[in-house]
Amino acid sequence: MRLRIFAGRSFEDAGAQVFHGLVGLKTHAKLAPVVREDPDGTIRRYAHLGTGNYNPLTARYYTDFSLLTCDEAITASVNDVFNFLTAYAEQPNYKPLLVAPRDLAKGCIALIDGEARNLKRWRPARIIAKMNALVDPPVIQALCRASQAGVEIDLIVRGQCALLPGLRGVSSRIRVRGIAGRFLEHSRIFCFGNAGQPEIYLGSADERVEVLFPLKDPQLRLRITEEILPAYLADTRAARLLGADGNFRRSRADRNGHGISVQEQLMGTAQHSPSAFDTRLGKIKRKIHGAVYTDSAGSAAPDDPTAESASQDSLNASV
Numbered sequence: 001m002r003l004r005i006f007a008g009r010s011f012e013d014a015g016a017q018v019f020h021g022l023v024g025l026k027t028h029a030k031l032a033p034v035v036r037e038d039p040d041g042t043i044r045r046y047a048h049l050g051t052g053n054y055n056p057l058t059a060r061y062y063t064d065f066s067l068l069t070c071d072e073a074i075t076a077s078v079n080d081v082f083n084f085l086t087a088y089a090e091q092p093n094y095k096p097l098l099v100a101p102r103d104l105a106k107g108c109i110a111l112i113d114g115e116a117r118n119l120k121r122w123r124p125a126r127i128i129a130k131m132n133a134l135v136d137p138p139v140i141q142a143l144c145r146a147s148q149a150g151v152e153i154d155l156i157v158r159g160q161c162a163l164l165p166g167l168r169g170v171s172s173r174i175r176v177r178g179i180a181g182r183f184l185e186h187s188r189i190f191c192f193g194n195a196g197q198p199e200i201y202l203g204s205a206d207e208r209v210e211v212l213f214p215l216k217d218p219q220l221r222l223r224i225t226e227e228i229l230p231a232y233l234a235d236t237r238a239a240r241l242l243g244a245d246g247n248f249r250r251s252r253a254d255r256n257g258h259g260i261s262v263q264e265q266l267m268g269t270a271q272h273s274p275s276a277f278d279t280r281l282g283k284i285k286r287k288i289h290g291a292v293y294t295d296s297a298g299s300a301a302p303d304d305p306t307a308e309s310a311s312q313d314s315l316n317a318s319v
Contacts, residue, residue, distance in 0.1 A: 027209040046069065052065075065189070081097065100211075112142040113145070119149055131155070132159055140162060157242075158184075159178075179240075180240065183263055
C-alpha cells in the first residue's frame with residue numbers, strides 16, 4: 001500500500017491527476033484510453049485492454065493477453081468506465097464490456113445459461129473458461145445447470161476451485177484442469193459456443209473493479225479457438241486434472257515422460273511460425289463451436305445432448 005501511495009504522489013508531482021477508485025473496492029481492471037489526431041486529420045479514440053498488470057517485472061514471468069483497438073463501441077465504453085471510476089458517473093450498462101461490480105457476474109451467468117438454451121434447441125453449445133479461481137456460488141450453480149443440460153464444459157483454473165467435476169447428475173460434463181509451468185498463468189479467457197459463432201471475452205472476473213472485453217476481430221478469435229485453447233486442453237506435462245474426489249492428478253499421457261507443454265508450444269509459435277505448432281494437437285483438438293467434441297481418449301460425445309450416461313460420468317471422473 002505504501003508503494004502505491006508513493007507511486008501516486010510521484011505521478012502527481014509529474015503533473016498527472018491521480019484517482020484512487022471506488023471506496024472499498026480495488027481497481028483491478030487494465031485499461032488505457034488514448035485520443036489522438038491521426039495523419040488523415042481525424043480525431044480517433046484508441047484503447048488498450050489487457051489481462052495483465054502494466055508492470056515490466058511481472059510481464060517477464062506472467063502469461064497474459066492484451067488488445068489494442070479503435071473499435072468505437074469499445075473505446076466509448078472504456079471512456080464510460082473511467083467516468084465511473086473518477087466521477088462516479090454510472091451508466092445503465094457498459095456494453096460491449098462487462099464491468100464488475102456492475103454487471104459482470106450477471107453477464108457471465110447469462111452467457112452460461114444461453115449455452116444451455118442453445119443445446120436444448122439442438123444448436124451447438126460449448127463453454128471453455130480459463131481463470132484465476134472459481135469460488136462464486138451463483139456461477140458454479142450456472143455451470144452445473146449447463147452441464148445437466150448437456151453442455152460440454154472445460155475449465156482451466158489456476159488456483160482455488162470450489163466446483164467438483166465429474167459428479168453424476170450434477171457436473172458430469174465438466175472437466176477442470178490447472179497448469180503449473182515455467183510461467184504464471186495469469187490470462188483469463190471465456191469462450192462460449194454461441195450456436196456455432198463463438199463469443200470470446202478476455203479480462204478477469206473477481207470481487208473487485210474488473211472488466212471483461214470481447215474479441216471481435218475474426219483472426220484474433222481464430223487464434224483463441226484454433227491455437228491457444230486447444231493447446232491448453234492438450235497439455236499433458238504441466239496440467240493437473242481435478243477429479244470428483246477433489247484431488248488433482250497428473251495426466252496419464254505424461255507418465256512415460258513424454259507429452260505436450262502448452263507454454264513451450266506457444267513460445268515456439270511466437271518465436272517461429274504457426275506451422276511450428278505441434279501437429280499432435282490436431283489429433284486431440286476440441287472443436288470450440290460444439291458441433292464435434294472429442295475427449296483426450298478419442299471418444300465422441302453421445303448423440304443425445306441431454307443424456308448423461310454412466311459411461312460419460314465414468315469418463316469425466318477419470319480425465
